[in-house]
Amino acid sequence: MHRRKFLALSTGGTAATALAAPAIAQTMPTIRWRMTSSFTKSLDITYAAGETFGKYVSDLTDGKFVIQQFAAGEIVPGLQALDAVQNGSVDGAYTGLLFYVGKDPTFALGAAVPFMMNPRAQHGWYYYGGGLDLMNEFMARYNVIGFPCGNTGMQWGGWFRKEIKSADDLKGLKMRIAGLAGSVAAKAGIVTQQIAPGDIYPALERGVIDAVEYIGPYDDEKLGLNRVASYYYTPGWQEGGTVFHGIFNIEKFNALPPLYKKAIEIAAQATTTSMLAHYDTKNPEALARLVASGVKVSVFPRDVIDTMYKASEELYASIIASNPAFAKIYASQKDFRDKNYSYHQAADFQYDLMMLQLKRSVASR
Amino acid sequence: MHRRKFLALSTGGTAATALAAPAIAQTMPTIRWRMTSSFTKSLDITYAAGETFGKYVSDLTDGKFVIQQFAAGEIVPGLQALDAVQNGSVDGAYTGLLFYVGKDPTFALGAAVPFMMNPRAQHGWYYYGGGLDLMNEFMARYNVIGFPCGNTGMQWGGWFRKEIKSADDLKGLKMRIAGLAGSVAAKAGIVTQQIAPGDIYPALERGVIDAVEYIGPYDDEKLGLNRVASYYYTPGWQEGGTVFHGIFNIEKFNALPPLYKKAIEIAAQATTTSMLAHYDTKNPEALARLVASGVKVSVFPRDVIDTMYKASEELYASIIASNPAFAKIYASQKDFRDKNYSYHQAADFQYDLMMLQLKRSVASR
Numbered sequence: 061m062h063r064r065k066f067l068a069l070s071t072g073g074t075a076a077t078a079l080a081a082p083a084i085a086q087t088m089p090t091i092r093w094r095m096t097s098s099f100t101k102s103l104d105i106t107y108a109a110g111e112t113f114g115k116y117v118s119d120l121t122d123g124k125f126v127i128q129q130f131a132a133g134e135i136v137p138g139l140q141a142l143d144a145v146q147n148g149s150v151d152g153a154y155t156g157l158l159f160y161v162g163k164d165p166t167f168a169l170g171a172a173v174p175f176m177m178n179p180r181a182q183h184g185w186y187y188y189g190g191g192l193d194l195m196n197e198f199m200a201r202y203n204v205i206g207f208p209c210g211n212t213g214m215q216w217g218g219w220f221r222k223e224i225k226s227a228d229d230l231k232g233l234k235m236r237i238a239g240l241a242g243s244v245a246a247k248a249g250i251v252t253q254q255i256a257p258g259d260i261y262p263a264l265e266r267g268v269i270d271a272v273e274y275i276g277p278y279d280d281e282k283l284g285l286n287r288v289a290s291y292y293y294t295p296g297w298q299e300g301g302t303v304f305h306g307i308f309n310i311e312k313f314n315a316l317p318p319l320y321k322k323a324i325e326i327a328a329q330a331t332t333t334s335m336l337a338h339y340d341t342k343n344p345e346a347l348a349r350l351v352a353s354g355v356k357v358s359v360f361p362r363d364v365i366d367t368m369y370k371a372s373e374e375l376y377a378s379i380i381a382s383n384p385a386f387a388k389i390y391a392s393q394k395d396f397r398d399k400n401y402s403y404h405q406a407a408d409f410q411y412d413l414m415m416l417q418l419k420r421s422v423a424s425r
Numbered sequence: 426m427h428r429r430k431f432l433a434l435s436t437g438g439t440a441a442t443a444l445a446a447p448a449i450a451q452t453m454p455t456i457r458w459r460m461t462s463s464f465t466k467s468l469d470i471t472y473a474a475g476e477t478f479g480k481y482v483s484d485l486t487d488g489k490f491v492i493q494q495f496a497a498g499e500i501v502p503g504l505q506a507l508d509a510v511q512n513g514s515v516d517g518a519y520t521g522l523l524f525y526v527g528k529d530p531t532f533a534l535g536a537a538v539p540f541m542m543n544p545r546a547q548h549g550w551y552y553y554g555g556g557l558d559l560m561n562e563f564m565a566r567y568n569v570i571g572f573p574c575g576n577t578g579m580q581w582g583g584w585f586r587k588e589i590k591s592a593d594d595l596k597g598l599k600m601r602i603a604g605l606a607g608s609v610a611a612k613a614g615i616v617t618q619q620i621a622p623g624d625i626y627p628a629l630e631r632g633v634i635d636a637v638e639y640i641g642p643y644d645d646e647k648l649g650l651n652r653v654a655s656y657y658y659t660p661g662w663q664e665g666g667t668v669f670h671g672i673f674n675i676e677k678f679n680a681l682p683p684l685y686k687k688a689i690e691i692a693a694q695a696t697t698t699s700m701l702a703h704y705d706t707k708n709p710e711a712l713a714r715l716v717a718s719g720v721k722v723s724v725f726p727r728d729v730i731d732t733m734y735k736a737s738e739e740l741y742a743s744i745i746a747s748n749p750a751f752a753k754i755y756a757s758q759k760d761f762r763d764k765n766y767s768y769h770q771a772a773d774f775q776y777d778l779m780m781l782q783l784k785r786s787v788a789s790r
Contacts, residue, residue: 087453087487119687120485122452178777180544180578180705187699188706213545214773276772295775322484330694334552340545341553341761344768357771362782369783396706398784403709405781406722407641408579410660412543412777416770417727418734419763 087317093127093151095306098138098159100257101131103279105342106304109210109335110154113306116327117320125320129154145309146203152308154209157195161239163202165379166386168240169393170195170206172215172299174372176393179211179301179336180408181400186303187329189396198385199307206307207328210335213343214300217293217360218273219264219285224293224360227367235271236260240375241298247371257283264288273298277346278339286355293358297368304335452682453489458516460494460671463503463524465622468644470707471669472496474575474700475519478671481692482685490685494519510674511568517673519574522560526604528567530744531751533605534758535560535571537580537664539737541758544576544666544701545773546765551668552694554761563750564672571672572693575700578708579665582658582725583638584629584650589658589725592732600636601625605740606663612736622648629653638663642711643704651720658723662733669700 095114099106110129117127130150132138141153142160157170169176177185185191186208196205218237224230231249242252255263255272263269265288272289273296274280286292306328313321351357380387460479464472475494482492495515497503506518507525522535534541542550550556551573561570583602589595596614607617620628620637628634630653637654638661639645651657671693678686716722745752 116687116691120684120691122684175780175783178773178780180701183698183702184705187702214776216772277768294771295773295779297776297779300773300776300780319485319487322481326481326485326691326695329698330691333548333694333698336545337548337552340549340765340768343772344764347768347771348764359775365779365783366786397780399709399713400705401777401780401784403642403705403712404777405784406659406712407581407708408543408660408665409774409777409781410724411579411662411665412766412769412774414660414662414730415540415543415665415762415766416774418540418730419766419770421731 087319088121088124089317091125091316091320093125093312094135095127095129095152095154096135096141096144096150097129097131098141098153098155099132100138102257102282103275105278105335105338106210106212107131108338109304109331110306112334113154113209113327113331116330117323120323120327121320125323127152127324142202142204142307145307148309148312150309151312152306154304154306156302156304157206157307158239158302164198164383164385165240166198166383166389169386169389170199170303170305172302173240173390173393174244174298175300175369177300177397177400178404179213179303181397181404182211182301182303183208183332184400185393185396190392191396194389194392198389200310203310204307205310205313206305207325208303209306209328209331210304211332211339212276212299212302212304213336213339214276215273215296215298215302216276216280217296217298218271219280219289220271220291220293221264221267221289222270223291223356223358224364226361227363230364230367233271234269235273236263236269237271237273237298239298241273243375244298244368244371247374248367261285261288276339276343277350278342281346281350286350286353290354290356291358292350292355293360295360297360297365303332306331452684453486454682456490456681456685458490458492458677459500460492460517460519461500461506461509461515462494462496463506463518463520465497465503467622467647468640470643470700470703471575471577473703474669474696475671477699478519478574478692478696481695482688485688485692486685490688492517492689507567507569507672510672513568513674513677515674516677517671519669519671521667521669522571522672523604523667529563529748529750530605531563531748531754534751534754535564535668535670537667538605538755538758539609539663540665540734542665542762542765543769544578544668546762546769547576547666547668548573548697549765550758550761555757556761559754559757563754565675568675569672570675570678571670572690573668574671574693574696575669576697576704577640577664577667577669578701578704579641580638580661580663580667581641581645582661582663583636584645584654585636585656585658586629586632586654587635588656588721588723589729591726592728595729595732598636599634600638601628601634602636602638602663604663606638608740609663609733609736612739613732626650626653641704641708642715643707646711646715651715651718655719655721656723657715657720658725660725662725662730662737668697671696 157167160167525532
């Protein structure tokens, strides 16, 4: 829909629900919401998850409740999505909470922080470990309520122009790496840079930076990073799984009919399954193409991991000392993570290990 | 609700939607469906997923579309759920497709088969790898349409009264293990037994059987299996993740208003996230209690895995030779699994490995 036309047609949720109407009509009033996205359409799987969420809500309300996503920059810049929802200039946003670490590092816990949970543990924590309430208790300070609405899976450790043989090779390295992971990397001696996605390729090509952490094979391939860097490092110690959110202005959300609130919650939960499934289908194909193009998939040396882990622990300790909300949510996640990995190492991890060992032994026959 | 009373009130979906009514009311007619469960209430996480699904559908329709779950045996026995949906004596069922391998082994592919996908790959295959259409194309023969509606995660390899030191120890072992896994186990020399859940404990206690494969720590603990067997084996080569389904009589489903069809689909997808999150929260706590009670968590010797893998390959080859539906779906899953594990070994598996190594090195300091 053309934006100007849409704006003209738009009615606020609160206004619509306040209209006197017969009982059935009140259950499903016509409401149009604007959801600003932190993502551009070029991030097609992620952007598609915002579209899927909107479509689910529409399907669940016979088209009466329309939540239209606007790409980053169409209404406000991608990283100002939270502000726009907070002040009510848009109804909601499709975003990653880690983009708001500058306001409060607690936001990052809602999406991904270094050396924390994998996607299954994240979902366990959110839905059965108290995570949803903890994050919304915190986000109420910003006048928003949010629901997990997608997961990328592990994000990769980054593209490097030169091989990393030890932690010493990180010293003075110029790398595009953002958020809490950027603070960790800086402690390890990396010179961190903030570079918008559209500028990453030329910066890496011209040697303005030596390395970049972006997302994963499917998205990274589209930036063409394999043409300007050969070493693709794993694991992504900085993001074991990244949760994206639908966030909504809390007064507007509270004014919705109960059915529409439930449509948002359940559509978001279904999108969480669907976006991860989408990445888990497309990333394998993309990595195969990258490897065929000559990319060297490399595992970080152990001392790089140890260095980053130590730096992360120091960073966490310093934030915890001065930020009670972070301290509370971090403690909850760490406890969940530790219990989950204690189980996982004996359970599903063993299944995966068995499958990988069988694959190798079959391949070597 | 009391069953007799419910039956008196029940209106068939088709009859209700055929009533003349104003436009808005037709969108959301009052419909009550009976969903027979293959599970008893004692399997509380699994049974709860059926309840969650029904609650989501009700919440999404302002209570107009009620899908009430009836525990196994209340209307029909748990393993006759498919028959009851097929002949229309109930509207739907909450069930595991692997229960119907006796009708056609193709059903098992919809839930879990030996040495196949883990839960994330299963969801990728269902939602983006063509799985949903493939399974429903097959299930149309039985007059049903189905949607994944939960996942248990990896099921465990089983409880054994004696330590298994090599594949030779399996010969003549009396074990409760069902479905395709039972056929595989039989090829490996195990004497397989069919025993209902309520009879497992006494059978193991009295030595009628030497071993049992059931579910995972949370459910197994409730049967008290740790009091009559000490060795708990991993990985569960037979079920890397088990998908449960909501299945519905296809004529009744097709007669639903579009909104109600979408409510079923999206509620089921959201339940898939939620049930796995539930097990991923409760299984770690249960395993910790089992270990504290003296259970020895043991990894199957490599030759046991190799024996089972070889037997599985033989079984698949023989089924494929005579069953085109199985052959088609198996080929699709195998391709998805192989691509997924090729990726996973470099990606999320590396993250988990890193976290487990860090945990060990922290623990040993």
